[in-house]
Amino acid sequence: MTAVLLADVVGYSRLMSTDEDATHVMLAECFGGLIEPKVSEHGGRLIRSSGDGLLVEFGSALDAVRCGIEIQQELSKRNAGAAPERRFQMRIGVNAGDVIFDERDIYGNSVNIAARLETLAEPGELFVTNTVRDQLLGHPDLAFEDRGRHRLKNIDPPIQVFRVTQAQEQDKSLLGRMRLVARRTVALPPMRRSVVAALAVLLAIATFVGTVPLWHGQKAQSAQASIMVMPFRSMSNDPQEGYFADAVTDDLTTHLSRLADTVVIARATAFTYKGKDIDPRQIGQDCDVRYLLEGSIRKIGTKVQANAHLVDARSATAIWADQFDTDVTDLFELQEVVTGRIASSLGLQLVKAESRRRNRSGDSNAIDMRLRAMAILIESITPQHNLIARKYLQDSLQLSPQSAIAWSQLADVLMRDYLNRWNEAAGTDSNARIELLNQAEHALQQAFSLDPTIALSHMDDGFIRRAKGDHQGALDAFERALALDPNLALAYAQKANQLVLTGHPKEAPPLVLKAIRLSPRDPARSVFSWVLGRAYFAMGNYDDAIVWLRRAVEERRTVWFSRAHLVSAFALAGKQTEAVDALNDFNGALPGYTLARIRDIYSQEIPNQHLAFQATLNELFKGLQQAGMK
Numbered sequence: 001m002t003a004v005l006l007a008d009v010v011g012y013s014r015l016m017s018t019d020e021d022a023t024h025v026m027l028a029e030c031f032g033g034l035i036e037p038k039v040s041e042h043g044g045r046l047i048r049s050s051g052d053g054l055l056v057e058f059g060s061a062l063d064a065v066r067c068g069i070e071i072q073q074e075l076s077k078r079n080a081g082a083a084p085e086r087r088f089q090m091r092i093g094v095n096a097g098d099v100i101f102d103e104r105d106i107y108g109n110s111v112n113i114a115a116r117l118e119t120l121a122e123p124g125e126l127f128v129t130n131t132v133r134d135q136l137l138g139h140p141d142l143a144f145e146d147r148g149r150h151r152l153k154n155i156d157p158p159i160q161v162f163r164v165t166q167a168q169e170q171d172k173s174l175l176g177r178m179r180l181v182a183r184r185t186v187a188l189p190p191m192r193r194s195v196v197a198a199l200a201v202l203l204a205i206a207t208f209v210g211t212v213p214l215w216h217g218q219k220a221q222s223a224q225a226s227i228m229v230m231p232f233r234s235m236s237n238d239p240q241e242g243y244f245a246d247a248v249t250d251d252l253t254t255h256l257s258r259l260a261d262t263v264v265i266a267r268a269t270a271f272t273y274k275g276k277d278i279d280p281r282q283i284g285q286d287c288d289v290r291y292l293l294e295g296s297i298r299k300i301g302t303k304v305q306a307n308a309h310l311v312d313a314r315s316a317t318a319i320w321a322d323q324f325d326t327d328v329t330d331l332f333e334l335q336e337v338v339t340g341r342i343a344s345s346l347g348l349q350l351v352k353a354e355s356r357r358r359n360r361s362g363d364s365n366a367i368d369m370r371l372r373a374m375a376i377l378i379e380s381i382t383p384q385h386n387l388i389a390r391k392y393l394q395d396s397l398q399l400s401p402q403s404a405i406a407w408s409q410l411a412d413v414l415m416r417d418y419l420n421r422w423n424e425a426a427g428t429d430s431n432a433r434i435e436l437l438n439q440a441e442h443a444l445q446q447a448f449s450l451d452p453t454i455a456l457s458h459m460d461d462g463f464i465r466r467a468k469g470d471h472q473g474a475l476d477a478f479e480r481a482l483a484l485d486p487n488l489a490l491a492y493a494q495k496a497n498q499l500v501l502t503g504h505p506k507e508a509p510p511l512v513l514k515a516i517r518l519s520p521r522d523p524a525r526s527v528f529s530w531v532l533g534r535a536y537f538a539m540g541n542y543d544d545a546i547v548w549l550r551r552a553v554e555e556r557r558t559v560w561f562s563r564a565h566l567v568s569a570f571a572l573a574g575k576q577t578e579a580v581d582a583l584n585d586f587n588g589a590l591p592g593y594t595l596a597r598i599r600d601i602y603s604q605e606i607p608n609q610h611l612a613f614q615a616t617l618n619e620l621f622k623g624l625q626q627a628g629m630k
Contacts, residue, residue: 006053
């Protein structure tokens with residue numbers, strides 16, 4: 001999997017026929033003084049170049065697109081004073097996908113598509129496929145203009161094509177249209193002036209989110225925004241009320257996933273900034289996010305006052321700010337009004353969730369118990385915190401048994417104990433683990449009966465089905481979770497994990513990279529590293545597997561399976577010294593794991609009869625034997 005950039009000089013034959021020597025000098029200067037340095041700057045590898053074109057390979061689509069944009073911008077500056085017939089212009093196409101390597105070149109359908117894209121582009125333009133666009137949506141510096149579906153020569157089916165520009169160019173166009181309308185409406189009568197002003201706002205929103213005017217008969221399309229909810233500050237006099245602000249932050253993060261075409265950064269990453277005074281522009285760069293929702297919460301008894309403001313992370317300027325007064329029992333109203341304000345401010349579609357009334361409770365104590373459970377898990381996830389959160393949720397449900405979200409969160413806590421062998425699951429009593437699984441399944445069924453639209457419920461359904469050996473059912477459950485919440489980072493990683501378990505490891509890496517995009521500073525990042533490492537292991541790509549498995553071990557040293565796969569990957573890659581060292585480290589950190597015990601775990605506790613996965617297990621056992629595990 002790689003990104004390829006293919007570029008072609010416009011009118012090369014005409015330039016050569018006009019003045020061959022001057023054209024040759026100009027080409028050499030542009031290639032040596034501009035193109036090659038830009039390729040090197042963005043980590044590209046020049047595969048081949050001819051008199052009028054070049055093919056470059058990049059490690060990421062972002063590097064390829066940035067390189068292409070900067071080349072086009074610099075060429076535009078150089079052409080500013082040149083006569084039209086002497087301008088040096090290029091068309092550029094970028095695609096991402098699998099390629100075939102040999103010693104001197106790269107081949108494959110991905111390269112062919114990039115070549116066809118380049119022919120579609122106008123001079124000075126950069127075109128990409130929907131594959132590239134989907135990877136880069138929400139990036140604060142890029143804007144995508146839909147150029148429709150095209151049938152490309154010898155390529156089937158039709159390809160969706162997008163023109164890429166820097167977002168600032170789109171912003172300047174937006175400001176220009178707004179100023180033009182403003183100048184023309186000053187002299188109008190008040191009523192007509194207000195109508196035209198309203199139309200101007202609609203036009204601005206349409207331009208901002210990448211739509212085309214509906215009167216052209218085309219479908220409006222929204223470019224993805226990227227948002228992170230920063231930890232709300234607690235303004236209550238009682239320091240112990242801080243849990244409330246944390247829980248509301250978490251709820252708002254989940255609720256913002258109702259915004260269509262929006263990347264919402266996971267709260268696990270957001271809470272790494274809690275209590276820190278950091279410039280919004282720095283956070284925007286660190287997390288590749290365009291907007292930040294900041295605010296504060298003051299809770300006095302059952303009354304809640306929330307202050308919120310939406311900030312553009314590129315400029316650190318506020319888009320809007322407002323104050324909301326509500327009651328603890330009306331927290332869903334608070335979420336809906338804040339989310340609605342963001343939707344209207346950014347011109348985004350607000351997707352209505354179903355059955356949310358079933359999660360409402362008139363009992364402020366029940367809500368308080370649930371929020372305390374959420375807040376303690378936000379602070380850190382440990383066996384003790386899991387146990388305390390479970391008690392809070394059980395008490396909440398005693399007071400308000402009709403809360404679907406509380407049942408869903410209880411199922412999640414119970415499954416966490418089951419999967420991690422925490423609390424009563426920590427011993428050797430298999431009945432205790434089975435009882436935990438049964439309790440989790442009961443809580444989940446209660447949640448489903450009250451509201452089947454909670455994404456967390458479907459993710460836990462996936463965990464339960466996996467534990468019971470229903471691997472296709474687990475994959476379906478993770479897909480349902482993502483359909484309900486396209487910003488649930490852990491669900492992307494778990495879907496990827498399930499693809500490995502069902503024999504489709506090649507489909508897993510893009511999903512894990514999506515999870516990392518949604519939560520780049522996640523405290524549970526080791527899960528992402530582990531899943532990606534095992535996917536490469538299952539593909540037989542042991543060198544890449546070693547990179548990610550080593551990272552998984554460094555991030556969480558108490559997990560046996562990432563250590564076992566790392567040992568095996570070293571051995572299967574022919575790195576026997578490293579394999580022995582990793583095995584000794586494994587035995588020292590987690591004594592008692594033998595080849596027989598690991599075989600038993602996979603055959604009894606994680607049943608999976610899929611032939612492709614059984615082949616992966618056989619390779620795991622083979623590598624462990626080669627490393628010297630008894």
